[in-house]
Amino acid sequence: MSSYGQVYVENGKYRLKGDFHHLTPNMPIRDKNDNWRLLGVTNPRDMTYIHSYGGEAVFFESLSKGKLLGTRCENPDCDYKGTAYIPFRIHCPDCLGKNKIEDFTKLAQETGKIHTFMVCERSGAFNALDKPIKFINIEFDGISTILMSYLSLGDPKFGMRVVPIFRTLDPTYTILDLSWVPEGTKASELPEGFSF
Amino acid sequence: MIHFTDKQLKIPKMQRPVYLVTAGQSKFDRAMPDKRTEELCVDALTMAADLANMTPAELKGYIHTAYYGHFADHFGDQLLGEAVIHDRLGLDPLGNIGVKTGGATGGSTIWEAFKAVASGYSDCSLAMGWERMDEVPTDEGNFLISSAADKDWESPLGHIYTGYYAVMAQRYWQIFGKSEDSFRKTLAEISVKHHGYARMNPFAQAGMKITVDDVLNSPVVADPLRALDCCLMSVGAACVVLCDEETANEFAKKTPHKPLRLYSAAGSHTLRPADRRDMEIPLLPHESKDLYKDLAERFPGGERYPGFSGFLAARMAAYYGYGMSGVTNPMDDLDVLELHDAFTISDVQTYEDIGLRPYGEGRDYVESGDCYHTNPKTGEPGKLPSNLSGGLIGCMHAVGATGIMQTLEVATHIWNRWAEIHGDDKLWKKFGRTKPSDWTDLQVKGAKRGMAISHAGVGSHVTSTILMDPDHLLKKD
Ligand SMILES: [Zn+2]
Numbered sequence: 001m002s003s004y005g006q007v008y009v010e011n012g013k014y015r016l017k018g019d020f021h022h023l024t025p026n027m028p029i030r031d032k033n034d035n036w037r038l039l040g041v042t043n044p045r046d047m048t049y050i051h052s053y054g055g056e057a058v059f060f061e062s063l064s065k066g067k068l069l070g071t072r073c074e075n076p077d078c079d080y081k082g083t084a085y086i087p088f089r090i091h092c093p094d095c096l097g098k099n100k101i102e103d104f105t106k107l108a109q110e111t112g113k114i115h116t117f118m119v120c121e122r123s124g125a126f127n128a129l130d131k132p133i134k135f136i137n138i139e140f141d142g143i144s145t146i147l148m149s150y151l152s153l154g155d156p157k158f159g160m161r162v163v164p165i166f167r168t169l170d171p172t173y174t175i176l177d178l179s180w181v182p183e184g185t186k187a188s189e190l191p192e193g194f195s196f
Numbered sequence: 197m198i199h200f201t202d203k204q205l206k207i208p209k210m211q212r213p214v215y216l217v218t219a220g221q222s223k224f225d226r227a228m229p230d231k232r233t234e235e236l237c238v239d240a241l242t243m244a245a246d247l248a249n250m251t252p253a254e255l256k257g258y259i260h261t262a263y264y265g266h267f268a269d270h271f272g273d274q275l276l277g278e279a280v281i282h283d284r285l286g287l288d289p290l291g292n293i294g295v296k297t298g299g300a301t302g303g304s305t306i307w308e309a310f311k312a313v314a315s316g317y318s319d320c321s322l323a324m325g326w327e328r329m330d331e332v333p334t335d336e337g338n339f340l341i342s343s344a345a346d347k348d349w350e351s352p353l354g355h356i357y358t359g360y361y362a363v364m365a366q367r368y369w370q371i372f373g374k375s376e377d378s379f380r381k382t383l384a385e386i387s388v389k390h391h392g393y394a395r396m397n398p399f400a401q402a403g404m405k406i407t408v409d410d411v412l413n414s415p416v417v418a419d420p421l422r423a424l425d426c427c428l429m430s431v432g433a434a435c436v437v438l439c440d441e442e443t444a445n446e447f448a449k450k451t452p453h454k455p456l457r458l459y460s461a462a463g464s465h466t467l468r469p470a471d472r473r474d475m476e477i478p479l480l481p482h483e484s485k486d487l488y489k490d491l492a493e494r495f496p497g498g499e500r501y502p503g504f505s506g507f508l509a510a511r512m513a514a515y516y517g518y519g520m521s522g523v524t525n526p527m528d529d530l531d532v533l534e535l536h537d538a539f540t541i542s543d544v545q546t547y548e549d550i551g552l553r554p555y556g557e558g559r560d561y562v563e564s565g566d567c568y569h570t571n572p573k574t575g576e577p578g579k580l581p582s583n584l585s586g587g588l589i590g591c592m593h594a595v596g597a598t599g600i601m602q603t604l605e606v607a608t609h610i611w612n613r614w615a616e617i618h619g620d621d622k623l624w625k626k627f628g629r630t631k632p633s634d635w636t637d638l639q640v641k642g643a644k645r646g647m648a649i650s651h652a653g654v655g656s657h658v659t660s661t662i663l664m665d666p667d668h669l670l671k672k673d
């Protein structure tokens with residue numbers, strides 16, 4: 001019985017447990033219209049990447065706790081001091097100083113507004129979202145950037161007020177743990193595992 | 197950055213002029229199960245030799261360095277593919293390097309080769325690009341393409357690049373297109389035009405005689421965009437050969453066409469549209485600040501620049517390119533264009549970024565008939581025809597080759613060799629394609645100057661490649 005590959009860090013080193021790849025045999029590719037002559041082979045690959053969130057890890061961990069973090073440059077010598085960012089930026093793009101982490105959950109709840117959106121009928125392999133996917137880009141008062149995410153309930157419109165919801169039950173620790181619903185949505189209507 | 201210093205805005209000044217002496221490309225198709233990539237690259241280089249009246253070995257004898265554009269090596273599961281191609285082209289032990297900038301890879305490859313020649317490092321450089329997107333099933337292909345978005349913040353959202361791109365289209369559609377049926381129809385006309393021109397191009401994979409209604413009735417991909425609004429997925433290769441003046445003069449003794457002056461420039465912007473900050477619109481030579489003072493009144497919601505509706509990278513590529521080559525107004529100074537029509541709507545957005553029309557008024561370039569080979573309103577030649585190859589929608593989008601194919605297409609017009617190359621019955625036959633009975637010569641008569649725009653991602657990298665007949669330059673060196 002195989003188990004999913006798991007990774008933890010000890011003494012600054014990755015420690016691996018379980019199966020990280022599965023051997024699938026390659027198969028010939030042949031031409032039906034030409035006496036089934038050989039054209040090539042399939043090369044199956046099933047691999048697991050080991051990825052560090054680095055300085056953004058706190059952002060992804062906080063989603064599972066119902067918090068939306070962003071950052072702000074507070075370098076007094078920066079020409080753009082005070083500029084606030086969601087998506088989270090570890091460093092100020094202007095002075096490259098380390099930004100201060102701020103909890104913008106309340107700001108998002110009170111000022112989140114759809115800047116633009118797209119209802120997408122298609123998805124790529126390994127998609128975990130229900131289709132159609134309602135992509136939304138959300139602007140917030142006082143934030144210099146516009147966050148991309150997805151709407152879980154209702155139909156998106158320009159200027160529509162939306163509030164964040166968080167996958168606090170069985171979080172994936174990915175950006176999928178953050179979603180949005182129209183302002184006024186009741187807690188009972190939220191998708192399974194999500195809360196305000 | 198949202199403010200730029202004079203040093204950053206410096207117009208590039210090259211050490212010496214650079215010329216495009218010849219170019220070649222393979223057939224383009226959705227899949228080529230019977231060809232290795234190196235075979236496609238050999239096809240492209242062989243065509244470049246043919247056009248220069250040389251054998252491949254003679255042409256290779258000039259090449260001093262090679263620049264290879266190949267974006268998605270994860271499709272092919274082969275790193276250092278450049279070394280494979282370089283060896284199969286028999287160019288060892290010359291220096292070579294791979295270039296990767298998403299959809300702009302072809303243009304960026306030319307940018308690099310251009311600098312090699314301009315600096316004096318090489319007297320002759322090859323810029324060759326290729327892509328094959330037939331090596332995985334389509335949904336896995338979409339997954340791999342979505343890796344070009346931010347892996348933590350964007351790609352997990354459906355692993356579908358169209359979704360990240362089309363939010364910008366939606367914004368443009370509602371703010372500048374005002375969600376009008378007439379604008380939707382204009383977008384459809386772009387698709388009709390590009391599929392239609394592709395019918396005259398034996399290299400193109402999606403020539404189609406279609407109507408506006410066909411486009412409007414094709415399956416929805418991401419509203420308002422439909423299947424026929426979107427670029428192709430392709431396999432193929434293309435190359436150009438760039439030289440200094442002395443070497444170009446040697447070529448000129450053998451080739452039936454003039455070496456063309458080539459200028460190349462590049463701009464950039466954030467990988468995630470999410471990170472775009474509000475800024476002032478950088479102006480092109482023919483624009484004044486007044487042009488945009490009431491933009492937000494005319495287009496409510498259009499006050500943010502570039503917001504999600506413009507491409508700063510394209511604007512900057514045009515700014516540097518026009519400055520280098522002396523273009524003051526592209527509508528007056530250029531004769532033919534190849535633009536990066538990833539989607540019909542991004543084609544319109546690009547018209548504004550590169551100054552064919554002011555921001556907000558891109559649709560007029562189509563609606564006036566200026567973009568056509570023959571203006572359907574007047575029956576006269578279009579003022580500045582674009583994408584006569586069929587572009588990414590009708591001809592191909594073999595990513596690493598795309599910007600190079602575009603440059604080749606522009607060159608064929610300035611050489612006055614468009615009909616000879618695209619009308620060649622033998623070529624149609626060789627590619628297994630039927631030359632239409634109503635095949636039309638799309639040569640832009642008297643073309644002296646043209647430009648190709650190569651564009652990556654949601655606008656992370658954009659290049660402008662400007663070609664000119666050396667007897668019709670706009671600026672002294
Ligand atoms: Zn700063």
